[in-house]
Structure formats: structure tokens, C-alpha cells
Amino acid sequence: MTPRTSSTRNARRARPVIAIDGPAGAGKSTVALQLAQRLGFVLVDTGALYRGVALAARERGVAWTEGALLGELTAALNLQFTPSPSGAPRLLIDGVDRSNDIRTPEISMGASDVSKHPEVRAALLDLQRRLGKDGGVVLEGRDIGTVVFPDAEAKVFLTASAEIRARRRVLDLAARGISADYDTTLAEIQARDAQDQGRAVAPLRPAEDAIMVDTTMMDINHVVSQLAEIARGKGA
Ligand code: DC
Numbered sequence: 001m002t003p004r005t006s007s008t009r010n011a012r013r014a015r016p017v018i019a020i021d022g023p024a025g026a027g028k029s030t031v032a033l034q035l036a037q038r039l040g041f042v043l044v045d046t047g048a049l050y051r052g053v054a055l056a057a058r059e060r061g062v063a064w065t066e067g068a069l070l071g072e073l074t075a076a077l078n079l080q081f082t083p084s085p086s087g088a089p090r091l092l093i094d095g096v097d098r099s100n101d102i103r104t105p106e107i108s109m110g111a112s113d114v115s116k117h118p119e120v121r122a123a124l125l126d127l128q129r130r131l132g133k134d135g136g137v138v139l140e141g142r143d144i145g146t147v148v149f150p151d152a153e154a155k156v157f158l159t160a161s162a163e164i165r166a167r168r169r170v171l172d173l174a175a176r177g178i179s180a181d182y183d184t185t186l187a188e189i190q191a192r193d194a195q196d197q198g199r200a201v202a203p204l205r206p207a208e209d210a211i212m213v214d215t216t217m218m219d220i221n222h223v224v225s226q227l228a229e230i231a232r233g234k235g236a
Contacts, residue, residue: 013135015041016153016234018227019144023193023204024108025165026158027215027223029088032140034224037087039138039236044081044131046141046148047111048091049124051102052079054110056093064113071119079127103176105188112192115142116199142196145207153234156227157206160216165189 018041020032029045036043053074054064062069081089082097090099101107114120128148132139139148145155160168166186173180196204206212211230215223228236 013133013153015134015136016231016236017132017135017149017151018138018231018234018236019149019152019155019207019210020138020140020158020227021142021144021146021156021204021206021210022158023142023165023196024189025169026160027168027220028140028158030220031158031215031223031227032138033088034220035227035231036138038224038228039231040136041236042131042137043087043089044128044137044139045089045091046124046128046139046144048081048089048099048102049079049127050111050115050120051107052091052093052098053077053120053124054107054114055098055102057114058107058110064110067117067119070114070117071123074120074123079124081131100176103173104178105173105180105185109188109192112195116195116201118201121147121201142204143202145210146205147202150207154227154230154236155207155210156230157210157212158223159212159214162186162189162193164216 020028022028033043053070056077057064057070057073060073062073078094080092082092084090090097091102125148128139132149145152163186166182166189169185169189170180170182213223213226
């Protein structure tokens with residue numbers, strides 16, 4: 001095998017980092033999970049971390065508007081992922097599995113609220129980088145390709161129309177036993193888009209070198225195959 005020079009990216013990481021960003025409901029979670037399984041990579045759902053902060057804050061009486069307090073809370077929390085038989089990693093907060101509790105519509109909006117604060121983003125940055133530093137990982141979120149891993153070997157930005165994203169979200173919640181109204185869900189998605197795109201720190205936007213994939217009319221399997229091909233081209 002030819003020795004690698006220090007100037008190549010792969011000199012630092014034996015396997016690539018795959019960054020998948022995009023708005024709520026674009027299919028990131030499903031695509032990222034299936035892609036990670038296909039490649040034998042670890043999956044890091046960074047939205048779950050922001051959701052965990054929102055949940056912990058609500059339970060401890062810290063308002064989602066209090067940036068400094070939220071930053072302190074985030075730094076003190078022990079957030080960990082643990083594998084599950086279904087493949088989707090579970091989120092442990094201080095050792096307790098809270099994966100189901102972070103998936104409610106209220107916590108979705110709370111996660112978007114807490115994610116506006118630079119103190120919270122800074123407190124989660126190191127953890128996200130540590131989880132991905134060795135490569136062989138698919139990270140999904142809003143700012144992976146722009147902020148967390150600007151040097152990711154593969155960057156994908158998934159999009160879809162707000163209407164199809166709302167429809168998917170309603171079905172997704174229904175599968176978990178939570179009933180949600182389509183119009184309310186669409187309004188929530190539009191509000192969350194505006195907030196995630198409009199925030200001052202690390203707003204939701206594609207990296208300049210991201211590959212744009214519009215999933216509105218695409219079958220998920222097709223998207224996963226397309227991404228697997230991209231990842232293999234980067235050494236996965
Ligand atoms: O992907 P999700 O719906 O679980 O994310 C919940 C919220 O967390 C989202 O509205 C914005 C925030 N988030 C973020 O700001 N940066 C990330 N990398 C991931 C999520």
C-alpha cells in the first residue's frame with residue numbers, strides 16, 4: 001500500500017465523514033440511518049442533542065429563551081448515544097433513555113428555540129466533533145457541512161417542499177402513536193424553517209460544496225443508493 005502524505009484528508013481519517021444537512025422533514029433521519037447501515041458507519045443524529053437540551057431545560061425550569069443558563073445546562077448534561085436493535089441510536093440524558101420523549105411537536109419547536117443560542121451551539125460543538133473525528137460516520141443536522149465538519153469528505157443537502165415534508169411528518173408521528181393535524185404541522189414546519197434559516201449563528205444553509213438532493217418526488221431507496229455511491233467515491 002502506498003503511504004499517504006499528510007496533505008491528504010485520508011491521512012487524518014481512515015474512513016470519510018458524511019455530512020447530511022437539511023430542513024425538518026426532508027428525509028434526513030431515514031436516509032442517514034439507511035445509509036449508515038448500508039456502509040457499516042456510525043450514525044450521529046445531532047438534532048437529538050438539541051432536542052435533549054430542550055427537554056432537560058423544560059424539566060429543570062430553564063426557559064428556552066435563556067441563552068447563558070441553557071449553555072451552562074448543556075455543558076453539565078451527559079448526552080450519549082447508544083445502539084438499539086432497530087438500528088436507530090437511542091439518546092441517553094444522564095444515563096436515561098429519553099429517545100421517545102424528545103420526539104414530540106413541543107420539543108421539536110423547543111429544540112429549534114434552544115439552538116438559536118450561541119452558548120448552546122458552542123457547548124454541543126466539541127461533542128459532535130468528537131463523535132465524528134475518526135470518520136466512518138454519518139452525521140445529520142443543520143450545520144454539519146458548514147460548521148461542525150467543514151472538511152467532511154462528502155456533504156449532502158436534502159430538501160423537499162414544505163407540503164411534502166409536513167405530510168411525511170404527520171405519517172411519521174402517527175407511526176409513533178402521536179396524532180397530528182396536517183395544517184398545524186405545515187405551519188410548524190414553516191415556522192421552524194424560518195427560525196432555523198434566520199438565526200444569526202450557524203443558520204440552516206447548504207455548504208458551498210454540498211450536493212443538493214431534492215427528495216420531493218424521490219423514493220427513499222433511490223436517495224440512499226445515490227448517497228451510497230457518493231460515499232463510496234469518497235472511500236467509504
Ligand atoms: O433534525 P431535528 O428536527 O431533530 O432538529 C431539531 C432542531 O434542532 C432543529 O429545528 C434545529 C436544531 N438543530 C440545529 O440547530 N443544528 C443541528 N445540527 C441539528 C439540529
